[in-house]
Amino acid sequence: MSRLKELKSHLKRGTVYRRKHLDQWSKSVDRDLKVLINDGTLQKIAPGMYYYPSLSAFGPAPAKEEEVIKKYLDDSRFLLISPNLYNRLGVGTTQLYNTRIVYNNKRHGEVTFGNRKFSFQRKPRFPSKITTEFLAVDLVNNLDKLAEDSDLILEKLAEKLASLNMKSLKQSISSYGSVKAKRIFASLLRETDYEHGHRLSS
Structure with missing residues (x-):
């Protein structure tokens, strides 16, 4: 041979x-x-x-994207995400983005595979799968990168919080939220608790 x-x-x-x-x-x-x-x-x-x-x-x-990324990183521990997923939350994001983001522990920077572009972002922690609660935290982490009005998004997000799994949300905030995001969520959750208590007492 x-x-x-x-x-x-x-x-x-x-x-x-x-x-x-x-x-x-x-x-x-x-x-x-x-x-x-x-x-x-x-x-x-x-x-x-x-x-x-x-x-x-x-x-x-x-x-397959996952196969390409796994071989590039020499690691199966990563999370592939797109800002387009924020639209699922129903909090006013409507833009479509070409960016594909890869949270991982090894590499940072823009990489093109064939005709597909990926933004590798090194993170100390990220979940193994995407949940609605993680998406909400990730949205707030990246709020200043979005094209929509930040104040309007936060206003709608405050209304959305009551429908989320609060235990999962608080866990995601603690594990994956930036310092700024934690501060924003602390304020939103205080407002939510106040509104809930006000309705119960009226």
Whole structure:
């Protein structure tokens, strides 16, 4: 078996590879990679990162975002999020953003994979999955980056708080909220408690 066939025999469709993962099967990995890219076997999606496309009825399928990010970080611990998710909260955000944000423990900066752009943000803590309560906290963390009126968003968020899981919300504030966000939520929760108490006493 030739060295090139040896390398190809280890490739699995739908898989993203780092160069360092491939040099175990080739003594001339850079030369072999060039051949495999030129003949369409592999797609180069970023420096040192390659994709062996899976096939669908419509042709080669793009790499899954989660798979690309996992290989880039060499870590499965990350959270992929978009500001567009804030629109689910119903607090006045309506803009659509192209930004895809990756909270992680390792890397920080803007990265492009193929034609997709990601903003990697290093965070000490983030949840394993997105909840409504975490979204509310993340929104307030990023309030100054949004195009909408901040005061109007906070006014609507105050009305929304009563429908959230308060235990989960307070846990998310404590674990993931910035200093500014914690201050904002403390004020919003005081107002919510006051309104609730006022209704009970009237």
